Amino acid sequence: MRKRIIELIEADASVDPRIVFLTGDLGFSFVEPLEQALGERFVNMGVAEANMVSVAASLAASGFRPFAYSIAPFMTARCLEQIRNDICYQRRAVRLIGVGAGFSYGTLGPSHHALEDATIMAALPDLVVANPGNAAELDRCYAALLDDPRPAYFRIARESGASYGAPIFSPQTAAFAARRGGDVTLAASGGSVTQCLAAAEALAGEGIEAAVVSVPIVQPFPMEAFAALLTGAPVVSVFEGYRGNPLSVGVMEALLARGMGEAFVDLTAPQAFPSLVGDTETLRRRAGLDPAAIAAQARALIAGCGARKIGARA
Amino acid sequence: MARAGSARGRKHSPLSQDGAAAAARCAAARRRVISMSYSANSAHLGSSLGVVEILDAVLAVSDLRPATARATERDRVILSKGHAAMAYYAALEQYGLVAPSLLDAYLQNGTPLWGHVGLTEAVPAIDATSGSLGHGLSLATGFSLGHRLRGSDHRVFCILSDGECDEGSIWEAALFAGARKLSSLTAIVDYNHIQSLAPTREVMDLEPFGAKWRSFGFETIELDGHDWAALVAALERPSRGRPRVILAHTVKGKGVARIENTVASHYKPALAADLELA
16 A cells, blocks of 8 residues: 555645655655655655654645655654654644554564554544555545644555445544444454455354444544444454554444443454564464454354353343 | 755844844843743743843844744744743743733743743744754754745744754754755754753763764854854854854853852742842
8 A cells, every 4th residue: 555645645746736745765666756746845854754754844834735754663653752742732734654554564573563653643632543444445534634734644554455445524434334244343444454354254154244344544533433333243343553552442432432232352463572573464363363363253252242141131 | 956045145134233222132031031930930040041142133133023923934933942931932022922911921820831832823923842852953944945845035043952962853953954955044052061960061072063063064153142243143144055053152041140050040940039130
């Protein structure tokens, strides 16, 4: 999806002279067309993310529409205070683009993994966090936030993500059923949507109908739109990040608001730096965030619900 | 790529030619700072008193006035050492850029001016939030880059503290501004040689300070930061096509003899007796 977001900006750049693209010296083989399109409004800020973020804030104050681009951990953790004070506190409508969501950069190692970024960004006032699951979601997130006066963080996975479609009318309505099913609801965001669709496919083979609800904008959490998709079936939240991520917090809040009628399990990455090399698929499997693990958790949750109901009757 | 020096060819501000009026403004600002520190029981008295002439000279040279304050297309003034907020507010008051009533009520609950500078609708002349050190030069660099992209010849002034130059982000900004020859940018370091716990030379010696800035591509001027005329002359010197830094040697706590050049002046508020002496 890295390529896709560059294409979106490139398309806008030709019609909007306010667009400025800042890169922290990254984007080889992706950003070159954008450099051609933007000319001097494409600025390589060097390997200096803190400066890049503050510069972007002042460009926004000067009437530009700045994008700042780097690998997700460098775009968020490295320059957190600049995002906090210069973008959020000053309310500057900068678009931060962090590529490499979750385990995207697998074998490059934990320095390049992004498992806490969404949580940290969601903790900041006013910052919208978009975590699209495929190119269609990205297109719609981008369009929905184009004229939004708030700053936004785009958490972009390397993989394209499985295709399915549904409109996002606004950040508030950005939750939709990627697949229908009444036995269990798999709530996911970003790359985990694809994992959940594969899990649902596996469950269908066993006669279990799993719904997959995708939440591409996790902060602010689209509470009403998400709650409207709950059916009373057990809920599995799946996010390629640590516990406390904005998806699972939002799902839990929605369930609590309904009286916690649904059984619930929260699937997240272990809060630890893996010591042994793994590619993206391996890391996902070890974390229990792959289709097989998601399906197993869903099965167990459904079985647990059945047992509780029997116990309640006795 | 480098634009012709943005300061070149600009008319001198009428205010920048009148030293007697400047002395009066600085004296009034200093009294205001002491009064605010006393009434609000506010720290950072020494940091504020030392930067009075620098702030007045910057405002005198800039086109920031009540009529331009809400404009995008104007000079930008950033106080990166946001803990000297009292001096900043007092200087803005001298130029009619903040309502005196806001300063009378400084730090009272429900008022808009914090103890460190923040953007507020109440004072559109404020260009940047500060308080955490090391952000202002990058913010100024962003404004300067914006001026260049728009083809504007407006200038950007950024007032730094010396201790603040311990922050790595200052040097990220300096490297970028120097490499890109952002000639609209002028940084002024309030070089009082004292940081939060001890003298700068003991904590992390900045010297050779001028050589550092020169090596980053800055035109470097060193002067007495209480010499208003020298400050104005340095600020109005025609551009040499690269960013400028003014290392302004100052006395922390200037004007209140009992606290001058002391670390404690960073923390202790003004006393009633200071009001009478000022």
